Each structure stands twice: as structure tokens, then as C-alpha cells.
Amino acid sequence: MTTSSFQIEVPADLLARARGGDAAAFEAIYRCFERPAYTLALRMLGDADAARDTLHDAMLKVFRRIAQFRNEAPFWAWLRQIVSNEALMRLRRHEPPASDLDAEEIVDIAPPPWVVADARTLERALARLPALTRSVLWLYHVEGYTHPQIAAAVGKTTSFSKSQLARGTARLRALLDPPMETEPCLMRTPQTG
Amino acid sequence: MSDAHTTNRLTLGDALRALPTLAPERDGWPALAATLAPRRPTPRHAWPLALAACALLVALSALGWRERMRAPATPAATVAHAAASSVMNGTATTATSNTPTLAQLQQRSRALERWLRQTGGDATPLPGQDLAAATEIENLIGLTDVELAAPRQTHALALWQRRVALLEDLAALRYSNYRLAAGGLAVASTQVD
Numbered sequence: 183m184t185t186s187s188f189q190i191e192v193p194a195d196l197l198a199r200a201r202g203g204d205a206a207a208f209e210a211i212y213r214c215f216e217r218p219a220y221t222l223a224l225r226m227l228g229d230a231d232a233a234r235d236t237l238h239d240a241m242l243k244v245f246r247r248i249a250q251f252r253n254e255a256p257f258w259a260w261l262r263q264i265v266s267n268e269a270l271m272r273l274r275r276h277e278p279p280a281s282d283l284d285a286e287e288i289v290d291i292a293p294p295p296w297v298v299a300d301a302r303t304l305e306r307a308l309a310r311l312p313a314l315t316r317s318v319l320w321l322y323h324v325e326g327y328t329h330p331q332i333a334a335a336v337g338k339t340t341s342f343s344k345s346q347l348a349r350g351t352a353r354l355r356a357l358l359d360p361p362m363e364t365e366p367c368l369m370r371t372p373q374t375g
Numbered sequence: 376m377s378d379a380h381t382t383n384r385l386t387l388g389d390a391l392r393a394l395p396t397l398a399p400e401r402d403g404w405p406a407l408a409a410t411l412a413p414r415r416p417t418p419r420h421a422w423p424l425a426l427a428a429c430a431l432l433v434a435l436s437a438l439g440w441r442e443r444m445r446a447p448a449t450p451a452a453t454v455a456h457a458a459a460s461s462v463m464n465g466t467a468t469t470a471t472s473n474t475p476t477l478a479q480l481q482q483r484s485r486a487l488e489r490w491l492r493q494t495g496g497d498a499t500p501l502p503g504q505d506l507a508a509a510t511e512i513e514n515l516i517g518l519t520d521v522e523l524a525a526p527r528q529t530h531a532l533a534l535w536q537r538r539v540a541l542l543e544d545l546a547a548l549r550y551s552n553y554r555l556a557a558g559g560l561a562v563a564s565t566q567v568d
Binding site: 185187205208209212213216217218220221224230233234237238241242243245246247249250271275294296299301304305308319320322323324351354 | 386387388390391392393394395396397398399400401403404406407408410411506507510517518520
């Protein structure tokens with residue numbers, strides 16, 4: 183169960199006006215989705231300028247293709263698809279190809295550190311993940327994509343998506359909860375007598 | 376999958392979803408609105424532009440492709456059609472003894488892009504079917520660019536051939552549009568007269 187910030191219902195008459203090329207309707211839709219779209223792009227790309235460009239290009243595509251929107255899926259899902267595709271396209275241009283990793287290699291059994299981490303710490307750790315790994319993590323956990331959907335979006339296999347998720351989770355855990363120094367603590371033995 | 380693993384995953388999802396949504400530092404709407412500014416309806420003086428565009432496209436095809444095409448200059452739309460078919464069939468245009476060099480392909484690509492850019496601003500809006508085709512071609516060009524951006528590129532020639540073929544296809548669409556616009560005007564003026 184996810185509650186993506188994209189899940190905004192757009193009134194039918196607003197959509198109809200946008201289809202008719204009404205600039206005010208375009209702006210109303212843009213204002214509705216500006217934050218979720220920018221957030222998704224920023225979380226995936228990890229760069230404010232690239233996220234802004236992605237927002238611009240994706241919204242441009244949305245408005246230029248809005249006449250093609252068929253109401254078969256919610257408008258927000260259609261828009262989100264365009265934003266994530268645009269971000270992935272940008273990612274492929276700049277990100278070195280990620281290697282596959284067996285999802286079963288990593289087993290998390292320790293208590294999760296993100297339960298206690300504050301938002302800033304989590305954001306900082308997230309920013310340190312490779313962009314594609316972070317994207318998979320975000321699409322899966324926040325946007326509710328399934329592994330087959332992620333695989334299709336990034337042009338890889340389902341096991342790739344799973345392995346990236348496992349890798350990202352483990353990496354995030356390590357970043358948030360670095361291993362303790364193994365050096366033994368020297369404790370004074372209380373003197374008796 | 377263990378309960379602990381599932382719990383960890385769910386908890387990470389909760390933590391990520393709890394992160395705040397973000398907005399770009401600068402308002403992106405003014406730039407988007409400027410790009411989306413309503414295209415001018417086809418003016419009565421569009422036919423000189425259409426003629427110029429056709430002439431330029433024919434000239435580009437004849438000059439740039441001279442080494443590949445031994446036969447007399449072929450109409451641009453036919454050249455683009457052939458190129459598009461080859462792309463659709465998954466076989467980039469492979470020449471025999473007249474294979475264009477990488478530099479020639481890049482030069483041709485630049486020329487086509489320049490033409491598309493120059494005519495883009497004044498172009499008549501494409502009809503629905505053509506718009507969908509143009510969007511698809513633009514996406515394919517984007518994908519080709521992604522492949523071209525990959526490090527240690529070993530198929531550069533084939534990829535540039537594909538890029539040029541796609542640009543030609545796009546140009547052919549625009550060319551047809553101009554032709555129709557010019558034809559429509561001719562018909563209109565005939566009816567008025």
C-alpha cells in the first residue's frame with residue numbers, strides 16, 4: 183500500500199480545458215504536480231538542476247500530448263510515468279551501467295536504523311546511493327512500482343530490480359548505522375575494599 | 376522471505392514516504408508557459424516558408440547523401456521514407472561501397488537538426504496521427520543518443536546512421552505538413568477566387 187504524493191485527482195473539466203489548449207488549465211495542473219514531479223526527479227537524479235530540467239521537459243511532454251491521454255488510467259499515473267521516464271532517460275545518459283547482484287546475497291536481520299534516523303540524515307544517506315539504485319528504491323517503496331514495472335522502465339530484468347533494491351537497502355543500512363569499532367572498551371574494574 | 380526482512384522493507388518504505396516533498400528553488404512555470412505559448416495558426420503567408428523548407432530539404436538530401444545515392448536526386452520524402460523503413464525493420468541503413476563516414480553522418484545530422492530547429496517555431500501544428508509519430512521518433516532519437524553516450528562505443532557508425540534516418544523521418548513528417556499547409560492554402564485561395 184503506497185500513498186504516492188502524485189495521487190491527485192484532476193477534475194474532468196480542468197482536463198478538458200487543458201486538452202483544448204487553455205493556458206490557465208495548464209498552469210493549474212502544473213501547480214498541482216510541480217512538487218511531486220520535482221521530488222520524484224530529485225530523488226532519482228540527486229541533482230537539483232537536473233531535476234528542474236526533468237520537471238520542465240516532462241511537463242512539456244505532458245501538455246503537448248495531453249490530447250492523447252485516454253482516461254484508461256488516472257491522469258496522475260500517466261503524468262508520473264512521463265516524469266519517471268524522463269528522469270530515467272537522463273539517468274541513462276549520465277550514469278555508468280549498474281552491475282547486477284544476486285538479491286539473495288544480502289540478508290538484513292538487524293533492526294532497521296531508518297526507524298530512528300531523522301529526515302535529514304536519511305536524505306543524506308539516500309543521496310549517497312548510486313542514482314539507479316536510489317531510483318529503484320524510490321520507485322518501489324514510495325511510488326509503489328512492482329519489480330516487473332521497474333524492470334520494464336529501466337530496461338532490465340526483474341532480478342536486476344530486486345538486486346538493486348536489496349543492494350540499496352543494505353547500503354542505506356550501512357550508511358545510517360555504520361559498524362561499531364571492534365576495539366574493546368577498557369573498563370575499570372571497581373576497586374573493592 | 377523472512378518476517379524480519381519484510382518488516383525492514385516496509386519500515387524503510389514508511390521512512391522514505393515520510394520525507395517531505397520538495398519544490399524547485401525557482402518557479403519553472405514562466406519558462407514552460409513561454410515554451411507552450413500558443414502556436415500561431417497557419418498564416419496566409421505560410422506558403423513561401425513551405426516552399427523554402429521543401430527546397431532546403433531537397434537540397435540537403437541531394438548534397439549530403441550524394442555519395443550514398445548514386446542515382447539522380449530523389450525527393451526528400453522518399454529518402455526519408457526509405458530510411459524510416461530501414462529503421463522500422465531494425466536494420467540501420469547499411470551501404471555497400473558508399474557507406475558514409477562518421478563525420479559525414481554527423482554533419483548530416485547537424486544539418487537536419489538545424490533545419491528542424493529553424494522550421495520548428497513556425498511549423499503548423501501537426502495533426503494527431505503525425506504528432507504521435509513525431510513523438511515516437513523523438514523518443515527513438517533520445518534512445519539512440521543514450522546509446523551513443525555509452526562509454527567505449529563500438530557501434531557508433533550504425534547508431535549515427537540510425538540517428539540520421541530518424542531525423543530524416545521527422546523531417547519528412549514536417550515536410551509533408553508544410554506541403555499540406557501549402558496545398559490547403561492553394562485550395563483555399565482557389566475557392567475564394
